[in-house]
Amino acid sequence: MADTLLAMEKIQKQFGKVSALNEACFHLKKGEIHALLGANGAGKSTLMKILSGVYEHDGGHIVLDGKELRFKSPKAAKEQGIFCVYQEVDTAIVPELSVAENIMLDTFASGRNLFISKKQLNKRAKEVLLELQSAHISVKKQALELTLAEKQIMLIARALVHSAKIIIFDEPTAPLSVHEAERLFSVMKKLKDQGVGCIFISHRLPEVFEICDRVTVMREGKTVSAQDTASTTQDRIVEDMLGAAFTNELGQHDKKIGEILLKVSSITDGNKLHDVSFSVREGEIVGIVGLVGAGKTELAKTLFGITPAKQGQIELHEKIAKVRHPGDAIKEGLVLVPEERRKEGLFIYESLRINATFPNLRKFTKGLFMHKPSETAFADKIIKSLQIKTNNTETPLVHLSGGNQQKVAIGKWTSLDSSVYLFDEPTKGVDIGAKVDIFKLIRQISEKGKGVIYFSSEIHEILGISDRILVMYDGKIVKEFSRSEATQEKILLYASGGKEEHHEREKYPVSV
Template sequence: MQTNHILEMAGIHKKFGRVNALTDASFTLKNGEVHALLGANGAGKSTLMKILSGLYKQDDGDLFIDGEKVSFNHPKDAKENGVYCVYQEVDTAIVPELSTAENIMLDTFASGKNIWVSKRKLEEKAKEVLFALQAGHINVRKQALELTLAEKQLVLIARALVHSAKLIIFDEPTAPLSVFEAERLFKVMNQLKDQGVGCIFITHRLPEVFEVCDTVTVMRDGKHVFFAKVEETNQEQLVEKMLGTSFENVIERREKKLGEQLIECTNLKEGRKLNGINFAVHKGEIIGVAGLVGAGKTELAKTIAGVTPASSGTIKIKGKKVTIYHPQAAIEQGVVLVPEERRKEGLFIHESLRKNATFPNLKKFSKASFIRKNEETNFALKMIGALQIKTNSTETTLNHLSGGNQQKVAIGKWMSVDASIYLFDEPTKGVDIGAKKDIFKLIADLANEGKGVIYFSSEIHELLAICDRILVMYDGQVVKEFSHEEATQEKILLYASGGKEEQNEREKHPVLI
């Protein structure tokens, strides 16, 4: 093994019962390198990283840290060899009642070493490492439960550094973060590179790979299938390696058959967030709404769905003027919303899949105030089959499902409601490419059944792939509409950022002197 490799995993095999989770998997990491690990759900990424972090024991294969063969039987063994993790669900690794300083030094207490450390020295050490991460603004005496998600991530990174981490696994760290918080995290990762710490970065957001990573490995079906330097590859190639086919082949173009007008919004306003929105959607049509952060996409979705009712303007459903003052009023009119923040707004994350699946239409599954559990279970099983949700039981709590499968539940629960208009707000946020494929198929199927779909997203390539028309929002207004044939990523970005095709407009209206 080369001397600058901090990690080598070679010939890793792992079985769960009869299922091969990993087959001859391999992975390497250099000092001071950010290495992306990509793959769809079930590709083996998580299993490989759980072996590296000591949660699982491989059936066969070898691990080397700094050229020395190691064997991990427990997470404590991995940490003693300098392997630390920063998970998407940071609260699983934080003790909320302890102070920030105590959380940073937690592994010191767990090891039994230096247990008699004064509070002053403990806080000084915590301040020192936070300052090195440019996170000196975090009060080390504050209880961890008072910290933001981004601050908790920094506490976990500080915990790793204070214990001389050689490598840190970042598992979907940007999924719960804002764009600003994600940018700050990337600066921290670049600092770690400069200090010689190796970083393994697992993400579903491909642009992030090209922003922060040096190298990339793709896994599929439990195997290593691709490795490259980031500058020598592109998003299209990575998607093809993850899926085994191109992104274009995943989404089949529909034969569009438009029917009657389902919804029409005229001069829709909501405070300062929406300013005179006009558009209509027909049966069998998928309309995209594009826009950058703050453009008003989410606000428009919530206004149509009655979460934040319009202050003025009109909404017509099938030609009839309606007043949507509450989400229940929207549902009664056949309008349902799959929200962006599914964990906060779309799901009961600590309840079972069965309960989440049937909640929107409990009347259908109850009689004389009693829930008919068998009917609930049958519907949940039907939904699991239709959406290919990966679970062993309808009683699985949603916090034990992947982000992609949670999103499928957030969508599938509306299958019990006789809706005609579906609003999807960032439906693929935080889900892997395989789950995106299933979600796109579901949306296409809804349109083919004659439903109207409004797809709100900042992922322009997705809008271009699935939508029949695209509305571009900027500063609370629809500033441009494109047909599928007219739309390009460049044109959409131009209008979404407040620009106009001035040159083209001049060419269309020449001035003769």
């Protein structure tokens, strides 16, 4: 194609014995906004890291402006006009420097124009911000004074100053408000008009249909489709991303679901969460599913009192529970296994025994002293019941695998007779064997009449473990499914901000 700016053909990448990319392809035209989509682990990040010089490809070809290239470093990619704007903008800026100095940073790094005056520096920075319709950003301000949205504009300005041909936008709207996202889209359209090729990575399908000309979908390291957004639908994109439906790993289990145990009414945290309401019954596992940034972790932390609710109420056993602190939550019968187990759920350098008994020290205390035999006996019980791979209760957790650490993070709460268990991404970073053990443990907890809330972005896991499923998007619960109603396609559609399309007329949801 005459207007092709970039062609990545049959790209291969191995990490040890694992194939991350298997003949993946991606094409970008000049002046095009092109979405790159795929579920977690599809290979899109690896492909973009190859394009931006973080990794070298093992096989295949990269052709930019008709010339075959291989990027051995991010600096080499930038020299060819390839720049990235990441969700975590703070990793790419120097906060103490001015806006102008940050915009011109790559000029200093290249060794060119080392003696440019501050007046010239500010003038060039102002010119490029004006091009981006962002002249309101003062070039003399320190970068640390800017909002997230303004920092993103500053990084785009840095790319333009150095004649960017391609800008990769990796989840750029995740931390932005609707108004800030609209401003970013306006800037992207300006870049498009200037002939810059934009690659847009996002989990939010309405944004893809609003801003992108074409969409490429990856799955399991391969490119499975590439088409114009005008000629496809959200449902088809979801189908391409997921492939054949996963089977429910746990299958159906007959068990008794009792009375309402937990009732959450109109919870708002003043930041991410907006008017969240739901209930959990005795013996029920409620799956709360959403993509990154949907508000799942914020909801888990609010229910556990880490970030108390500004509005709304929590009822346990038909009584209002005042949860202003995790200590309050534990007394009320709520416990949390957090997503970041190493930072928030465990004393990683202490022994398995100390971690296992910490939540319920009174149970293992005689007078003023800890009763070590009782501690050891309980830790031994956890090791056996959860099949933790260690034969010593004194083993520091840092020496255990991620899956075994997670088993300890869950098992430690079993010394308390809690009513509701909150699990935030409990299988993150663990192997399939540990996942099955964790699923079994969660199922056993529910079979004892306890309530379980399982927060996850892994849709097939939610389908496998849950009795009822709630979908979160942008800090709200947007859809509820029974286990029999839920499918991967429906969940992903709502989790991406879409709505089911009716056959009478096709429509493309737009964020407003």
